[in-house]
Amino acid sequence: xxxxxxxxxxxxxxxxxxxxxxxxxxxxxxxxxxxxxxxxxxxxxxxxxxxxxxxxxxxxxxxxxxxxxxxxxxxxxxxxxxxxxxxxxxxxxxxxxxxxxxxxxxxxxxxxxxxxxxxxxxxxxxxxxxxxxxxxxxxxxxxxxxxxxxxxxxxxxxxxxxxxxxxxxxxxxxxxxxxxxxxxxxxxxxxxxxxxxxxxxxxxxxxxxxxxxxxxxxxxxxxxxxxxxxxxxxxxxxxxxxxxxxxxxxxxxxxxxxxxxxxxxxxxxxxxxxxxxxxxxxxxxxxxxxxxxxxxxxxxxxxxxxxxxxxxxxxxxxx
Amino acid sequence: xxxxxxxxxxxxxxxxxxxxxxxxxxxxxxxxxxxxxxxxxxxxxxxxxxxxxxxxxxxxxxxxxxxxxxxxxxxxxxxxxxxxxxxxxxxxxxxxxxxxxxxxxxxxxxxxxxxxxxxxxxxxxxxxxxxxxxxxxxxxxxxxxxxxxxxxxxxxxxxxxxxxxxxxxxxxxxxxxxxxxxxxxxxxxxxxxxxxxxxxxxxxxxxxxxxxxxxxxxxxxxxxxxxxxxxxxxxxxxxxxxxxxxxxxxxxxxxxxxxxxxxxxxxxxxxxxxxxxxxxxxxxxxxxxxxxxxxxxxxxxxxxxxxxxxxxxxxxxxx
Numbered sequence: 001x002x003x004x005x006x007x008x009x010x011x012x013x014x015x016x017x018x019x020x021x022x023x024x025x026x027x028x029x030x031x032x033x034x035x036x037x038x039x040x041x042x043x044x045x046x047x048x049x050x051x052x053x054x055x056x057x058x059x060x061x062x063x064x065x066x067x068x069x070x071x072x073x074x075x076x077x078x079x080x081x082x083x084x085x086x087x088x089x090x091x092x093x094x095x096x097x098x099x100x101x102x103x104x105x106x107x108x109x110x111x112x113x114x115x116x117x118x119x120x121x122x123x124x125x126x127x128x129x130x131x132x133x134x135x136x137x138x139x140x141x142x143x144x145x146x147x148x149x150x151x152x153x154x155x156x157x158x159x160x161x162x163x164x165x166x167x168x169x170x171x172x173x174x175x176x177x178x179x180x181x182x183x184x185x186x187x188x189x190x191x192x193x194x195x196x197x198x199x200x201x202x203x204x205x206x207x208x209x210x211x212x213x214x215x216x217x218x219x220x221x222x223x224x225x226x227x228x229x230x231x232x233x234x235x236x237x238x239x240x241x242x243x244x245x246x247x248x249x250x251x252x253x254x255x256x257x258x259x260x261x262x263x264x265x266x267x268x269x270x271x272x273x274x275x276x277x278x279x280x281x282x283x284x285x286x287x288x289x290x291x292x293x294x295x296x297x298x299x300x301x302x303x304x305x306x307x308x309x310x311x312x313x314x315x316x317x318x319x
Numbered sequence: 320x321x322x323x324x325x326x327x328x329x330x331x332x333x334x335x336x337x338x339x340x341x342x343x344x345x346x347x348x349x350x351x352x353x354x355x356x357x358x359x360x361x362x363x364x365x366x367x368x369x370x371x372x373x374x375x376x377x378x379x380x381x382x383x384x385x386x387x388x389x390x391x392x393x394x395x396x397x398x399x400x401x402x403x404x405x406x407x408x409x410x411x412x413x414x415x416x417x418x419x420x421x422x423x424x425x426x427x428x429x430x431x432x433x434x435x436x437x438x439x440x441x442x443x444x445x446x447x448x449x450x451x452x453x454x455x456x457x458x459x460x461x462x463x464x465x466x467x468x469x470x471x472x473x474x475x476x477x478x479x480x481x482x483x484x485x486x487x488x489x490x491x492x493x494x495x496x497x498x499x500x501x502x503x504x505x506x507x508x509x510x511x512x513x514x515x516x517x518x519x520x521x522x523x524x525x526x527x528x529x530x531x532x533x534x535x536x537x538x539x540x541x542x543x544x545x546x547x548x549x550x551x552x553x554x555x556x557x558x559x560x561x562x563x564x565x566x567x568x569x570x571x572x573x574x575x576x577x578x579x580x581x582x583x584x585x586x587x588x589x590x591x592x593x594x595x596x597x598x599x600x601x602x603x604x605x606x607x608x609x610x611x612x613x614x615x616x617x618x619x620x621x622x623x624x625x626x627x628x629x630x631x632x633x634x635x636x637x638x
Contacts, residue, residue: 074412097416102452129428140339
């Protein structure tokens, strides 16, 4: 991962115009969890790929991820990201739109640098493009849900599949393709990634309400404050009696409430309806499906255990 | 070109989410001059390529062009495009950002459908990505120039090279690559396109001031109204005496003037300094360079004469 950081440090070096490339450099060198390139590298190791040349697809997926963050922050009016001003706040929204556009294409260029067979490269490009379009679909569903009267569990799960899971799955499959894994194994690692991503996002939803405030990166209760229709909220609305439903809709109808009062009231309903337990069960079912795919994969690499442990860790985290 | 229109009609057919794909369909089926796919097809014909499969790179470049328009219209607060509301006006800016993002990636997907050798496809992808990044650079320079105290002729010419010319050059080279043209010819048709694009944009600058109002698509004098630092303005500022410079800077320092008064005053200075003639000379030098490249290309196809005539027509148009 050190390699990746220094790669990003040197990728942009004083290119002009400054107002295009400074924001791109700013975003790429801000750190972050780097989960996506890590997954590309682990899948590559799992199938015995070249650990040096995998840097290009790994960097490409992290760049794709960062491009989506730049544009999402404009849409969400988010002032901060990773504790620093977002691009559109630090510069302006025109610069943020363009820097995102440039970064999205630079991600493709990075992928196109991968020294591998032309056939593999094209397959990686097709996967990359499909992932990128699906993320747009997920983000649009997420925006649509903000103003929707009601959202079904199925629609919500499909949204997080597109917005979160396909990217993790795409990273893993790209690593497998780079390592010339068999087609069946490429599909298995993709399915593993989809289920891992679903579990990961459901855990995120749980942590927003039940996470350890000191450890949890974001402010606890942010989803409740912003009236986000998370899986917990959707299930609660489904299980609620008339009084509870009225209360939930009352609190989710405005952002003008005292935060602590709203958070406590909503959490009390979640507790009464045992929403946490039900969400954890659904999350666990995705963890089980992920592990089942992983077990089927033909590999003696220690990366298999690493991915197994990562799955358990991501879904038992408290931050 | 009919094939292209029906291709765009059927490319999007009720995909979900509607708020993502409706704006994309709206933009792609609005017509427009289709110069870019026309150039891809002509270059393909010039080198004897398959006229059916060239549809994919042709569509891809037109989609790339339309993606840039969707995002540019947000940055420019433009209410209308081709006589219809822009995406950000008809929907909103979040939807316009996302529709543009999706369309940019769908353009790549379209290119990746081209049935040709893997090596050619990768070369087309690299060209496509480079073109896309350079257009971002050109747009950023254009934004930078809005607030710059002064812009040199060289900086302006470099901006229009990136913003306009590389796209036309990229279209032509993509057509040549698709037709498996020799490397030297691919480079010649690219250089032809750069010079054609430069001449085309300079003619656009001239027409904004001197075009036939009835024929010219846009409102005449729009660049003057918006204080755009066009080639004419930059040369005028360079040649102006003290009184003329003061007057130009006075009128370009605000948008609050009566339009007709401002237009007449600025045009009178341009006339006195013979700016039209000087700009036409520079434009003509690009036309000459374009033709010189075209002549060197090895081809007996009638497309050679078509491209020759197109060059003369684009640079002698009055609309």
